[in-house]
Amino acid sequence: MTLPFVDVSPFLEKGTPPSSAKEASAKSLFDACxxxxxxxxxxxxxxxxxxxxxxxxxxQWMLTATDEEKAVIARKDAGFGDGDGARGYQKIGENVTLGKSDFHEAIDLYAAHPSAPRSPPYQPLHGPNLWPNPSFSKIFTTYIDQVLLLGAALMRCMAVALSLPEDHFEPFISPSFWVCRAIGYPPLTPEAMEANPGGVGCGAHSDYGCWTFLLTDETKGALKVEGKDGGWVDANPVEGCYVVNVGDMLMQWTNGLFKSTVHQVVHLGSNYRVSVPVFFEPSWDAKISPLETCVAKTGGMPLYGGVTYGEYLLGKVASNFYTEEK
Incomplete structure (x- = not known):
């Protein structure tokens, strides 16, 4: 299995008329998904x-910030100080996938909750982002805004791919309840593996929302995609491209026509790997049900019931910080 290429450029400018370039992009997206x-x-x-x-x-921040500086923006359980159970810095081993600790450190960022209070205590996912410093905040806020425009463009491409009006998904993604992770992966040395039994850089999982736009450094052989035969295929970085994958919401929206493929990170190199995925999600209150056109293409029966995205996300995030009992 090799990863295909999709050119989204015909959809970057909103409101442009149909064209052969759009049709070609939509077809390549349909086939890839x-x-x-x-x-x-x-x-x-x-x-x-x-x-x-x-x-x-x-x-720079991950490798130079002191333990005290990292502790200032550490993730805290909801109801404690400025914590909301998800946002903030996570030390190595704190993030959990399928009950196993992951060998990475990260800062987790989320869109503002539509009903977030002005002051603590906060309910899960209702708090403010915990930024390392103003410069970090400015750089990331600007970057995330650019990726959100890209996500909306890819949703327009998806609509054409499914023979729907180009703006079909706009009410469901305006605004997107995006998620962003700034992740550092130390080398998964034999000593680290012994100290973190059963763990990998990031365990096998699928993503929760619509699209994941992965920005990563030049490290090869770390990101693994599960093939149809159950084996693992490297998704190495390609200059000038994002690695993009389908999330659970798109799989449910398309009644399984599009695949939310399992992937993992196993970083065995000697370098400190950095990656920044931005997860383009539906709106918090968006109700996601299988599209009739996709139900017709997949046997005529809905495979998923309707789900409200925010509720789905809360259920997933709740399992991200609790390991299996030894």
Whole structure:
């Protein structure tokens, strides 16, 4: 299995008329999402310099911040100080996938909750983002805004791919309840594996929302995508492209026509790997049910019941910080 390429450039400008370029992009997106669930996205329009600045910002902070500085923005359970159970810095081993600790550190960021209070205590996911410093906040806020425009463009491409009006998904994604992770992966050395039994850089999982736009450094052989035969295929970075994958909401929306493919990170290199995924999600209150056109293409019966995205996300996040009992 190899990851296909999709060119999103015909959809970057909203409101442009139908064209053969749009049809070609939509067909390549349909095939990639149906057959693999992962692809390289080119023609995205986000400058290389911007991407490099984001990665450099993460690397510098992760490698130079003191334990005390990291503790200032540490994730806290909801109801304690400025914690909301999800946002903030996570030390190595704190994030959990399928009950197993992951060998990475990260800062987790989320869109503002539509009913967030002005002051603590906060309910889960209702708090403010915990930024390392104003410069980090400015760089990431600008970058995330650019990726959100890209996500909306890819939703327009998806609509055409499914023979729907190009703006069909706009009410469901305006605004997107996006998620962003700034992640640092130390080398998964034998000593680290012994100290973290059963864990990998990030365990096998699928993503929760619509699209994941992965920005990563040049490290190869770390991101693994599960193939149809159950084996693992490297999704190595390609210059000028994002690695993009389908999330659970798109799989449910398309009644399983598009694949939310399982993937993991196993970083065995000697370097400190940095990655910044931005998860383009539906709105918090968006109700997601299988599209009739997709039900017709997948046997005529809905495979999923309706779900409100925010409720689905809360259920997933609740399991991200609790390991299986030894």
């Amino acid at each position: 149906r057959d693999v669930g992962f692809f390289y996205l080119k023609g995205h329009g986000i400058p290389k310099e911007t991407c490099e600045l984001v990665l450099d910002t993460v690397r």
